Amino acid sequence: MGKQKADEAKFKEKVFEAVRSIPRGKVATYSDIAKKAGSPAAARAVGNILHTNCDKLGTPCYRVVNSMGKLSQNYAFGGVEEQAWLLECDGIEISDFKVDLTKYRI
DNA sequence: TAGATGACTCACA
DNA sequence: ATGTGAGCCATCT
Numbered sequence: 001m002g003k004q005k006a007d008e009a010k011f012k013e014k015v016f017e018a019v020r021s022i023p024r025g026k027v028a029t030y031s032d033i034a035k036k037a038g039s040p041a042a043a044r045a046v047g048n049i050l051h052t053n054c055d056k057l058g059t060p061c062y063r064v065v066n067s068m069g070k071l072s073q074n075y076a077f078g079g080v081e082e083q084a085w086l087l088e089c090d091g092i093e094i095s096d097f098k099v100d101l102t103k104y105r106i
Numbered sequence: 107t108a109g110a111t112g113a114c115t116c117a118c119a
Numbered sequence: 120a121t122g123t124g125a126g127c128c129a130t131c132t
Contacts, residue, residue: 008129008130012129030114044112049129050113065113074112
């Protein structure tokens with residue numbers, strides 16, 4: 001029967017799945033991921049989950065940016081420089097550590 | 107167990 | 120247009 005813990009774990013899994021589902025050359029916002037995970041208001045939780053896991057090998061968390069298209073301000077992966085580099089590798093143009101959501105947002 | 111934290115977002119002044 | 124405040128959800132201590 002539905003345990004609360006299982007539900008939370010599922011949310012986390014969904015978040016990762018959503019992040020992994022971001023096509024190459026595109027980016028998504030925390031709100032978008034949260035929406036896909038089933039909780040449109042869990043943008044904050046999404047960031048925490050990615051931070052706790054930071055599974056950059058299986059989950060391209062570098063394709064996740066905030067609503068302003070700006071990269072993580074806090075310590076992530078190894079610095080926004082790393083994230084910007086990875087995004088550029090995907091063909092996304094970065095300007096002042098920001099991406100054009102009108103162009104690259106899913 | 108409850109309280110505080112944070113890779114966010116929106117609304118208002 | 121810029122700055123501040125409150126809301127929301129999962130994780131950590």
